[in-house]
Amino acid sequence: MRVVRWFLLPIVLIGVWWAASAGGRNFFLPTPPAVAKAFGPTWTWPTIRADVVPSVVRLLVGFAIAGVAGVLLGLAIGSSARLRAYTEPVLEFLRAVPPPVLVPVVMLFAGIDDTMKITVIGFGCVWPVLLNTIEGVRAVDPVLGEVCRAYRIGRLTRLRTLVLRGASPQIMTGLRQALAIAIILMVISEMFAASSGLGFTIVQFQRSYAIPEMWTGIILLGLLGVVLAGLFGLAERVVLRWYFGLRRSGRGAQ
Amino acid sequence: MRADWRPVAGALIALAVWEAVPRAGLVSSTDLPPVSSVFRVLVREAGTGEYWSAIGDTVWAWLLGLLIAAAAAIGLGFALALVPAVRAFTTSSVEFLRPIPSVALIPLAVIVYGTGLGSTLLLVVYAAFWQIYVQVLAGVADVDPVADETARSFRFGRWGRIRHVTWPSALPYVLTGVRLGAAVALILAVTAELVIGAPGLGQQIAVARSGTEPALVYALVFTTGVLGVLVNVGVRTGERRLLCWHASVRREVPV
Numbered sequence: 039m040r041v042v043r044w045f046l047l048p049i050v051l052i053g054v055w056w057a058a059s060a061g062g063r064n065f066f067l068p069t070p071p072a073v074a075k076a077f078g079p080t081w082t083w084p085t086i087r088a089d090v091v092p093s094v095v096r097l098l099v100g101f102a103i104a105g106v107a108g109v110l111l112g113l114a115i116g117s118s119a120r121l122r123a124y125t126e127p128v129l130e131f132l133r134a135v136p137p138p139v140l141v142p143v144v145m146l147f148a149g150i151d152d153t154m155k156i157t158v159i160g161f162g163c164v165w166p167v168l169l170n171t172i173e174g175v176r177a178v179d180p181v182l183g184e185v186c187r188a189y190r191i192g193r194l195t196r197l198r199t200l201v202l203r204g205a206s207p208q209i210m211t212g213l214r215q216a217l218a219i220a221i222i223l224m225v226i227s228e229m230f231a232a233s234s235g236l237g238f239t240i241v242q243f244q245r246s247y248a249i250p251e252m253w254t255g256i257i258l259l260g261l262l263g264v265v266l267a268g269l270f271g272l273a274e275r276v277v278l279r280w281y282f283g284l285r286r287s288g289r290g291a292q
Numbered sequence: 293m294r295a296d297w298r299p300v301a302g303a304l305i306a307l308a309v310w311e312a313v314p315r316a317g318l319v320s321s322t323d324l325p326p327v328s329s330v331f332r333v334l335v336r337e338a339g340t341g342e343y344w345s346a347i348g349d350t351v352w353a354w355l356l357g358l359l360i361a362a363a364a365a366i367g368l369g370f371a372l373a374l375v376p377a378v379r380a381f382t383t384s385s386v387e388f389l390r391p392i393p394s395v396a397l398i399p400l401a402v403i404v405y406g407t408g409l410g411s412t413l414l415l416v417v418y419a420a421f422w423q424i425y426v427q428v429l430a431g432v433a434d435v436d437p438v439a440d441e442t443a444r445s446f447r448f449g450r451w452g453r454i455r456h457v458t459w460p461s462a463l464p465y466v467l468t469g470v471r472l473g474a475a476v477a478l479i480l481a482v483t484a485e486l487v488i489g490a491p492g493l494g495q496q497i498a499v500a501r502s503g504t505e506p507a508l509v510y511a512l513v514f515t516t517g518v519l520g521v522l523v524n525v526g527v528r529t530g531e532r533r534l535l536c537w538h539a540s541v542r543r544e545v546p547v
Contacts, residue, residue, distance in 0.1 A: 124298050260393070
């Protein structure tokens with residue numbers, strides 16, 4: 039029964055796609071078998087190594103830089119009311135700038151090589167992490183902070199065991215938003231200016247009217263998004279195990 | 293209460309740094325023009341019709357896309373709430389379709405709609421829809437069973453229960469979804485204009501980049517930032533206005 043529930047709608051949707059595209063009436067909509075047949079030859083191991091792997095590496099490097107910078111800055115700004123008061127309007131503004139417009143700006147500095155893409159990804163992803171970390175640090179239970187002080191727990195230990203832990207649900211929320219932005223920026227920076235990469239390749243297919251190949255690119259990009267979101271979900275479950283457990287026991291106690 | 297001057301000071305410091313860094317030669321002023329010259333360009337642009345019509349195009353695509361996405365998400369979410377049996381069948385498709393990055397649809401949008409408003413709308417609607425839809429589902433599932441059963445025993449019809457029980461209890465979730473969706477919609481609207489060349493601020497930025505005036509690029513980027521702030525503030529104000537009766541917004545009147 040669960041299997042039926044899980045697969046029925048996807049099968050129906052593919053069936054609708056098949057029916058709509060059958061007979062080749064629509065040039066832009068190839069049939070599912072045509073796309074499936076194009077997938078193997080289009081994404082061979084050499085193409086994956088040349089176009090997909092560099093894209094993913096850039097994405098992960100930019101995301102990691104943004105994560106570390108966002109958490110460190112967030113800890114600093116979140117724990118100081120004075121720093122927060124000074125930086126608030128500037129951060130509000132920088133956050134509101136739609137990240138893709140950074141692509142042409144960063145190109146002025148860094149050309150169109152890997153540095154540009156990593157900078158764009160890092161700069162665009164840092165805001166959700168930073169702002170969520172600030173909120174998380176602010177929301178840490180003040181009583182626990184005083185308990186730490188009363189027990190003369192050192193600054194570093196307090197930072198690690200109380201502040202970082204307490205803020206981690208919010209930090210993970212920020213990282214999840216950042217991951218979605220990272221994928222967008224990776225694709226756009228490659229579509230806008232690049233000579234390799236997943237985004238570049240997909241646009242090439244579109245420009246040369248290689249329609250089934252273009253569809254395989256879209257599907258691959260979708261799979262990448264699904265896989266990254268899935269991996270992030272696993273990591274979140276490990277990092278926030280204490281938090282989910284706490285919530286479950288809280289609900290049980292009521 | 294004394295006025296807090298520190299946020300103003302912080303903003304002024306940031307502007308001063310932006311002015312000083314290129315003037316001191318730390319970065320070339322063709323890469324980062326000083327803020328004064330960016331503002332001069334901004335003032336000049338504000339006198340042209342092209343600038344304002346680009347803003348109008350972007351805002352229109354954003355608003356229309358957001359409205360379509362919200363209507364679709366709310367309609368579908370509430371329809372599925374009525375038949376929970378059907379909802380179980382949709383979970384797998386939602387879980388798969390939601391993480392697909394909307395920019396993956398760019399080539400498809402170009403081929404089907406060219407460089408017109410349709411391309412922008414396709415991306416905006418796809419991106420904003422999921423943000424709102426997930427919240428609608430959460431909100432519909434969060435209806436207080438006691439309230440629902442009370443309405444049932446007062447012989448409220450199905451429509452009456454949706455109107456007077458489900459809708460108000462789901463509204464905070466729906467508005468959170470709209471707030472998240474509004475921010476994403478603006479990002480995607482500008483993206484579509486930038487990459488595809490649909491009319492709007494993003495397209496102007498792409499054009500300015502290939503020109504010889506870097507200050508214009510910065511002036512337009514600054515404009516998108518202002519637009520982003522206005523969207524955030526506007527949506528948050530609207531949310532507070534619509535939820536004035538809700539416990540999260542309502543404050544006790546001081547005696």
